[in-house]
Amino acid sequence: MSTATARYAGNLRTEATHLASGNTILTDAPVDNHGRGEAFSPTDLVCSALGSCMMTIMGIVAARQDVDLTGVTWEVTKHMVAEPRRIGQIDLTFRLPATLSEKERASLENAARTCPVALSLNPEIRQEVRFLYE
Known part of the structure; x- marks a missing residue:
């Protein structure tokens, strides 16, 4: 069984979902690599x-x-x-x-x-x- 699913949300951001709990983690590219740095990279x-x-x-x-x-x-x-x-x-x-x-x-x-x-x-x-x- 998979641990997580994830999707590309656009604009260098991703959203991963932990399947057992439903918790999500958002990522954003860092400012020094074309991102906004608004979430964990x-x-x-x-x-x-x-x-x-x-x-x-x-x-x-x-x-x-x-x-x-x-x-x-x-x-x-x-x-x-x-x-x-x-x-x-x-x-x-x-x-x-x-x-x-x-x-x-x-x-x-x-x-x-x-x-x-x-x-x-x-x-x-x-x-x-x-x-x-x-």
């Missing part, structure tokens, strides 16, 4: 998916350890390269509770770095991940 979604996947896998590990990560935040920055136009680097910064033990920190960081999206991205895409404990 496809490459923004790739970078955001990396952060979301890392957080999801950390959440699974945290639940096993009876650790609550509710409220953890992260920022993602995408760096494009020109020839050929592609994602060159993804910077992620996670802000986690300072109360986590060294053992919890190590297991969460390992979980993040080995999430399915991180392991699926082309190895030429540099992944710079920072964990701040505040």
Whole structure:
């Protein structure tokens, strides 16, 4: 069974629908590539998916350890390269509770770095991940 359906909406925009939930995602080409930048670009979604996947896998590990990560935040920055136009680097910064033990920190960081999206991205895409404990 398919995961999603999508359609080209014109003007460099797409709309994808997740079949199981009915949720939709709109994309727009970025301003620096002929778009209006009024929604996530496809490459923004790739970078955001990396952060979301890392957080999801950390959440699974945290639940096993009876650790609550509710409220953890992260920022993602995408760096494009020109020839050929592609994602060159993804910077992620996670802000986690300072109360986590060294053992919890190590297991969460390992979980993040080995999430399915991180392991699926082309190895030429540099992944710079920072964990701040505040």
